[in-house]
Amino acid sequence: MFSVYWKAILFLYFPSMHSPGTFLSEQFYSKNVRDLHFRHLRMMRHSDPVYQCAALMRREKVSCLFIGNSPQEITGYITDITLRDRLLAERLPAEIPVSQIMEFNMVSIHPDKSLVEALILMFQTKSRYLLVRENQEYIGWISRTKILTEQSQGPFMFIQSVKEARQIPELREKWNRMPEIIHLLSTRGMKSGLINQIITTVADTITQRVIERVFKDIGPAPARFVFFVFGSEGRGELTLKTDQDNAIIHEDKANEHREEVRTYFLDFATRVSTALDTIGIVFCEGEMMAMNPKWTHSLSHWKRNYDIWISDASQETAMNYSTFFDCRAIYGELSLLDELKSYMGELLENAPERFFINLGHNALQYEPPLTFFRKIKTEEIDGEKQLNLKQTMRPIVDLARVYALKHRIFETNTANRIALLKEKGVFSDKEAQELIHAFDYLMSIRLENQTLSILDQNRKPKNFLKIKALTKVQQVTLIEIFKVIEEFQSRIKLSFTRTL
Incomplete structure (x- = not known):
């Protein structure tokens, strides 16, 4: 049992863990090392040169490497x-055997011990790392940083813990x-825009970790590329009900390598999207994903x-592809997407009027x-009057895009688009x-509705809100907001479609 003495010590070092309403602090006390998904051992032999060890650490993105003949014979x-x-x-010199610089003061812990x-x-032994040992065998290791991020109370340390996963x-x-x-x-009053950015950052980080894992499985890419997202993730406006919207741009290759490069990236994208779906960032129902051959292409094809x-725009094209103007790079050669955006800027400068119409x-x-x-106009769903919150927000997203x-x-x-339009x-x-x-x-209402659907009702997040769940003040506020949207839509009718 954890002693009162050590609880007092931890209170001095980590007072936030004990403040009222702290984030998941009780979960931290109840978790064991086994719950932490400790890392697999990365091994080198005593005679291996130091530069090879450093190269393995870089490739595996680890800060600790163990030396020995096997996981049962680790000596440093x-x-x-x-x-x-x-x-x-x-x-x-970097060519010397790693045995000449390795350290020996290894500390181990059983996976059933608490975090x-x-x-x-770790504090007692001044160790940054612990070997995990079970049945006289080393089965993994954990870092102090990983444990500290696990006990953290704030969202930014949580993001750091995602980066470590x-x-x-x-x-x-x-x-x-x-x-x-x-x-x-939400209950602490954080603005919805910042919450969107936190969700988006976590999703980005998860995608980056998945991409790195896929590279380990299938080897490095045969060409420079960028993996980018669009839609709500491209705008940094993710909610808890989200799916994948992603694509790949790769550099142009000579004809004899074109099919080889395309085959690699389609396999790569399929592995990435399948892993994301397993994690909970689900497949796009419209198949707007890089695993779809329509959305993995060379830079010249994307141009x-x-x-x-833009040049042959129709209403159908505007409806189907407008979301691609919300693209944002999250992995790879960002310059490829920058070049595409520069080209897009040139096209927009000379775009026909019908594109904006x-x-x-x-x-x-x-x-x-x-x-x-x-x-408030509602839809009848499961015998109850409900409001589609995603659709009510879409006019604002669309009008900000067309003006931008x-x-x-x-x-x-x-x-940000609206703020920049104000500056202009x-x-x-x-x-x-x-x-x-x-x-x-x-x-904010949409995020609150989704979290309550998951936490209180144990259901998947949704964009529909039951009208009876709204207070009178909320209903009045929504009506006023809808009037504002109506006014701006009238402005768009006059500015872009030349009609009232």
Whole structure:
């Protein structure tokens, strides 16, 4: 049993763990080392040169490497600090055997010991790493950083813990904890835009870790590429009900290598998307994913896509592909997407009027749900009156996009687009404020509805909200927001479609 003495010590070092309403602190006390998804052992032999050890550490993205003939015969280890203090600082050549600089003071712990006990052992022995030992065999290792991020109370240390995760089950566990985190942040008054950014950052980080794992399985890419996202993730507006919207741009290759490169990236994308679906970031029902051959192409092919979408625009094209103007790179050679965006900017500068007219029509597809008598218009679902929150927000997203593209603003986030349009004089201070407040309010209700659906009802997150769950004040506020959206849609009709 964990002693009162050590609890007092931990209170002095980590007072936030004991403050009222702290984030998952009780879970930290109840977790064991086994629950932490400790890392697999990475081994080298005594005679291996130091530079090979450093190369393995870089490739595996680990800061600790164990030395020995097998996991049962570990005799030492090196860390990034070992390389700094015992090799570089001593001006030793990187070709020397690793046995000349390795450290010996290894500390181990049983996987059924608590995380608190592991943390105490690390402080007592001044160790940054612990070997995990069961049945007289070393089965993995954990770092002090990993434990500290596990006990953290804030979302940013949680993101750090996601960065440290490597295995698919561990990444799935992190994603499954998001509703709890988002609910906590919402109840503490964090703005919905910041919450969106946190969800987006976690999703980005998970995708990056998955990509790294896939590289380990199938080897390095045969060409420079960038993996990018679009839609709500491209705008940094993810909610808990999200699916995948991603694509790949790769560099142009000579004809004899073109099919080989394409085959590799389609296999790569399929593995990435399948892993993300397993984690909980599910497949896109419309198959807008890089695993679909339509969305993995060379840079020149992507340029032709945008050329067609802009120069030969139709209403159908605007509806189907407008979300590709919300793209954002998350892994690889960012310069490839930058070049595509520069090309897109040139196309927009000379875009035919019908391109913006069709984008304007697209922004009018979803009208605010108001009846003739200025009441909230609902849908009958499962015998109850419900409101589609995602659809109510879409007009704001669409109108911000069409104005941004018209004025060649390449920021993708809706609120940021509106703020930049205000700076250009497209919107007044009052108009920008009304739009941003309306968007934030709708998003906050949407996030709250999703977290409660998961935590209280044990159901999947949804975008439909039961009207009876709204207070009178909320209903009045929504009606006023819908009136604001109506006014801006009237402006779009006049500005882009030349009609009222």
